[in-house]
Amino acid sequence: MVRHEARRSLKLSADADRGRRYDVRVTDRLAFTRAISQSIARCELTHLARVAIDVDAARAQHAGYERALADAGCRITRLAADDDMPDSVFIEDTAVVFDELAIVARPGAESRRREVPAVAAALAPHRAVSAIAAPGTLDGGDVLVSGRRVFVGSSGRTNAHGIAQLRALLEPHGYSVTAVPVSGCLHLKSAVCVVGDGLLLINRAWIDAAPFDRLTLVDVDPSEPFGANALRIGDTVIAPQEFDRTAARLRAHGLSVHPVPASELAKAEGGVTCCSLILRGPAKAGHDVGKADTDGGSVRL
Numbered sequence: 001m002v003r004h005e006a007r008r009s010l011k012l013s014a015d016a017d018r019g020r021r022y023d024v025r026v027t028d029r030l031a032f033t034r035a036i037s038q039s040i041a042r043c044e045l046t047h048l049a050r051v052a053i054d055v056d057a058a059r060a061q062h063a064g065y066e067r068a069l070a071d072a073g074c075r076i077t078r079l080a081a082d083d084d085m086p087d088s089v090f091i092e093d094t095a096v097v098f099d100e101l102a103i104v105a106r107p108g109a110e111s112r113r114r115e116v117p118a119v120a121a122a123l124a125p126h127r128a129v130s131a132i133a134a135p136g137t138l139d140g141g142d143v144l145v146s147g148r149r150v151f152v153g154s155s156g157r158t159n160a161h162g163i164a165q166l167r168a169l170l171e172p173h174g175y176s177v178t179a180v181p182v183s184g185c186l187h188l189k190s191a192v193c194v195v196g197d198g199l200l201l202i203n204r205a206w207i208d209a210a211p212f213d214r215l216t217l218v219d220v221d222p223s224e225p226f227g228a229n230a231l232r233i234g235d236t237v238i239a240p241q242e243f244d245r246t247a248a249r250l251r252a253h254g255l256s257v258h259p260v261p262a263s264e265l266a267k268a269e270g271g272v273t274c275c276s277l278i279l280r281g282p283a284k285a286g287h288d289v290g291k292a293d294t295d296g297g298s299v300r301l
């Protein structure tokens with residue numbers, strides 16, 4: 001199957017009825033997403049004032065995001081959530097996945113630690129799973145990977161123990177781990193994200209660019225400070241449609257930008273990287289993590 005045909009079939013799959021299983025297609029990426037909790041109004045907030053979130057609008061935008069993931073070649077599994085997980089949709093923070101292993105995080109916000117077990121269970125069929133342990137804390141939003149270089153934010157959510165544990169897990173696999181102080185924003189990836197091979201999108205007002213030597217930096221438009229959070233999948237960069245000036249800068253670098261509406265979850269301090277965990281490599285043949293989406297299980301789109 002040629003690639004555009006694979007993408008088309010994936011899109012059709014994503015548009016199919018919820019809960020309907022589809023055949024394993026030609027794809028080299030899995031994306032785990034998680035449902036938006038009915039209790040998202042009680043989400044953690046650090047830098048923003050609380051404003052009302054329209055849950056239906058947020059879910060519609062999230063569905064559009066999942067379609068963008070499918071268009072980029074991902075096979076999607078959406079995990080279920082519950083009222084005791086207001087921030088469940090921000091699945092990125094619960095784990096970091098490498099080709100060699102998955103590392104289950106220990107989120108810095110205590111309210112978010114109950115999100116972790118279901119994610120660990122979903123990843124277990126695909127990777128050897130290690131975990132950050134107390135007193136370590138680590139949010140996946142603080143971990144940026146560029147080739148074998150891993151940058152980890154030292155932030156309000158990720159502490160020195162978490163960083164040391166991450167380093168100990170990754171160095172045997174040939175990764176370098178560099179700690180980067182984060183103070184002006186929630187996570188490292190609020191301020192800087194990978195958008196291409198050796199190419200970062202950055203808001204230098206929020207992060208010191210010095211650690212990112214030997215990488216090419218694209219600056220966000222100064223009027224769009226939240227624009228640095230973009231999700232690169234293969235040749236596509238999924239980015240909030242609200243930040244069209246920054247998108248123009250990415251396109252000027254030859255990148256293909258897929259804009260998605262992301263304004264509702266932005267009120268919960270979430271961006272586009274936060275809403276998925278992307279794994280390279282096909283699922284194990286015959287493996288099935290799909291189930292109902294209302295009982296703590298998951299549903300494949």
Ligand code: CIR
Nearest residue numbers: 043044090141268269270274
């Ligand atoms: C939180 O504060 O944990 C959530 N309200 C937002 C998390 C966003 N996640 C991310 O940037 N990786």
